[in-house]
Amino acid sequence: MADLDAQFAQAQADVKTLTSKPSNDDLLTLYALFKQSTAGEASGAKKPGRFDLVGKAKYEAWTQVAGTSADEAKTRYIAEVDRLLGR
Template sequence: MSDLDEQFEQAQADVKTLSSKPSNDDLLTLYALFKQGTAGEASGAKKPGRFDLVGRAKYDAWTKVAGTSKDDAKARYVAEVDRLLGR
């Protein structure tokens, strides 16, 4: 396991320790970076219907990071968690 993978796993644990819930924008950013870092491009995922507002927002956030490599997405996820934790 690489150092980046270890940092990514630690960030996943650390994000659960936040004292307050992040904003919806922050949550969508975390979701998108997590999905891009673990699953890759959203192009293979089925686009949610127009009445699934939450699913659609998540999908749209994920497609905004299209083209980002898995490693870059993981690094950005770690940086985002660090920012939310005030590090």
Template sequence: MSLQEQFDKAAGDVKKLKSLPSDTDLLELYALFKQATVGDADPANKPGMFDLKGKAKWEAWNKKAGTSKEEAQKAYIAKVEALTASIGLQ
């Protein structure tokens, strides 16, 4: 299975987790997914200071700046596998 196929499978599996991961885990998943699919966060699109949720998501993603698509995909797959092992799938 190619890295892209593994990534796509992990993206599907994360939607089948038995329960919602912690906020920290959700931010990590979001950041890795965005880095793997979009690349570095654009500073021009940083949410305003009153958009707390959007700002937290953008900042988590921005911390991944410089990470290659392949590295982000591998980290995302590993994170989903760890969550699957601890939470389980439906």
């Protein structure tokens, strides 16, 4: 568990070193997996208003990973960062 947490923390640092901005889909995936890892299910979060398009997209991406355990979300986040970095 501690090893996974260390890898997750390293992936969070590594994602900031990307030389080019990821696509919006990649950013939403990273956001959703991060939130699922750190905050749990989106069902407890306040749903954004109808005119908050960015917030709505983020919330919807987060709800798509509902049911994913924190450890699985961390593992998928790490894999996504590795893919973006070309590892």
